[in-house]
Amino acid sequence: MPLLLLLISFALTLVFYEISRLIFLLWNWHLFQQQSWTDLVLTFLYGIRFDLSAIAILSAIPFFFALGLALIHRRDLKFQMLGSRLVLGVFLLIQGPFLVMNMVDAEFVNFLGRRTTFDALFLAREVPGKIWSLIGYYWLLAAMTTLLLLTLVVVVFWGANKIARNSWAQNALLSWKKAGLFAVCFFVLLFVSARGGLQKKPINFAHAQIFVTPAVNNLVLNSSFTFLQTIKRESLPRDRFFSSPAELEAHLNPSGEPRSQMQGYHPGVRPNIVLIILESFSYEYTGPGGYTPFLDSLAKKSLAFNNAFANARRSIEGIGAIMGGIPSLMNEPFISSQYLTNYFLGVGTLLGKAGYETNFFHGAQNGSMYFDQFMKSAGVKGYFGKNEYMNEHPGHSQDDDGTWGIWDEPFFQWTLQKMQSFPQPFFTAIFSLSSHHPFRVPEVYQGKFPKGNLDIHESVGYTDYALKEFFSEAKKQPWFKNTIFILTADHTYKSSRPGYDNEIGHYRVPLMIYSPEIVLPKVDPDQIVQHADILPTILDLAQIPQTERNELGRSIFVPQDRFAVTYIDGRYLYITRDYFLQYHRGGDFQMFSMKDPDQKKPLSEPVAEKLKLTQGLQAVIQYFSQGMWDNRLYYPTGRQ
Secondary structure (H helix, E strand, O other), X not given: OHHHHHHHHHHHHHXXXXXXXXXXXXXXXXXXXXXXXXXXXXXXXXXXXXXXXXXXHHOHHHHHHHHHHHOOOOOOHHHHHHXXXXXXXXXXXXXXXXXHHHHHHHHHHHHHOOOOOHHHHHHHHHOOOOHHHHHHHOHHHHHHHHHHHHHHHHHHXXXXXXXXXXXXXXXXXXXXXXXXXXXXXXXXXXXXXXXXXXXXXXXXXXXXXXXOOHXXXXXXXXXXXXXXXXXXXXXXXXXXXXXOHHHHHHHHOOOOOOOOOOOOOOOOOOOEEEEEEEOOXXXXXXXXXXXXXHHHHHHOXXXXXXXXXXXXXXHHHHHHHHHHXXXXXXXXXXXXXXXXXXXXXXXXXXXXXXXXXXXEEEOEOOXXXXXXXXXXXXXXXXXXXXXXXXXXXXXXXXXXXXXXXXXXXXXXXXXXXXXXXOOOOEEEEEEOOOOOOOOOOOHHHOOOOOOOOOOOHHHHHHHHHHHHHHHHHHOOOOOHHHEEEEEEEOOOOOOOOOOOOOOOHXXXXXXXXXXXXXXXXXXXXXXXXXXXXXXXXXXXXXXXXOOEEEOOOOOOOOOOOOOEEEEEOOEXXXXXXXXXXEEEOOOOEEEEEOOOOOOOOOEOOOHHHHHHXXXXXXXXXXXXXXXXXXXXXXXXXXXX
């Protein structure tokens, strides 16, 4: 009896996984509306394989529990019924949280660009104290999740009672042969389902790479499968494409070490540098028809780049690339990985040696995303978060947004006050907060900013306003004229404008360098730049020569062939000016034109260009892998 009821519950759960996939599709219709109906139907069919695998793995414990019950007191129907209810309870307790994970991912995928993996557990520590606010904001998704779970529980236990009264099921208890054969068949079903079939190797992420568009492959997968697959997954494979360091270097840095355009432009005194990182500011939110009038006005007076790319889709990875020069080209963020103990040169370490006062400001609760700990590793002297703000403003509870931390406007103004006491030259990094979900604005500003067609747009307008007020006050400070401002975003969010809802658009962020009086050389605004280029650019601006160089980034003032690289779930993008390369581990290198960001037509020609891009990406992968494994990410400059 317990095994029979467990099998039926197994089948019912598969139906509920398909329902959660349908909700995932409808909730994120903006990601799939360009896909053909045939492809969308196929995702549900292909997805059954991954659903069966996840459900089977999670059914292992209930199966052996049920098997044990089936072997004792087999003729006692009451005992078997009680045992069956216990088995079903265990089954639902294990499956339930994973079903919730699948529902949560319907929204979470917009932040990560992928399904939840084991390394995302660090986010759990961000949720306490915010759960009710998040449920309130995503009430519809929370209601659907609750309804789905309750329906599954009711259907499973109702079905159990229904079957228990069936004479055939009761008679099956009396036959050892029938019960034994059933147990063996059920075990084989679980084993084959968990493997995803009878092929030589169990299924993994690569088997889900069926369509060109990654978002559609995310629909094929389910969050239970991606989480389970990454529990024991190697964070960083050890790659080797080139046999000698010289060959590797030739593809990493084919232009050698050209002279920086900043030479001859350096002022007599080292400038202050203020780095402003804007939460979730996609490039598409700026410019004509956007939501950032102040940022747009500042861009006209700045070195503003039209092809700037984040190296990742999460804040914890973006900060690592911006402040540490290390893009997260592995499954786990560098900030929370075992490799953080490696030798690395963060912005604070490098600037501190040159006499800079270094500080980082972020209005979230201290400890958020491990930023406070990472700043210590990066050599940044001071960390100022929500704790420090509230200690100085104990009566200003209205400045707390009630979810994540301090509203941007008061926090930016407080940052300015703190900066007045910093000795020059100083480096100050400011990470905004308010354009983070649940995307609210202070009550006094409600209705002041355009709501747009995405939930984030109004909060983007508020942060842009807070930025305007920051610069209005900064202009009055004596240090302002000798300061260089760098503005970018940590990553992107949802897309609503044509041309951005694709793999290229999902990483495109604003990046500009502004200085009120320091003259900077003109550079190509259309060149490819990435977050990993910001740290070497800061060193260039600060007149600090690099005695050790990380090959993954280059100052934007160094003219050479440039690239941007991204990584997510074993899938790389290698972006250059005219072409980009997509590569999934175990698959082929596919080249596309930058004029085809939707990846409609893979290119095999020009052959020389594809070979160049392939070798360039292979060099990046090997360099990063060896650098992490061997703790040797840096090499002396000027080597041959």
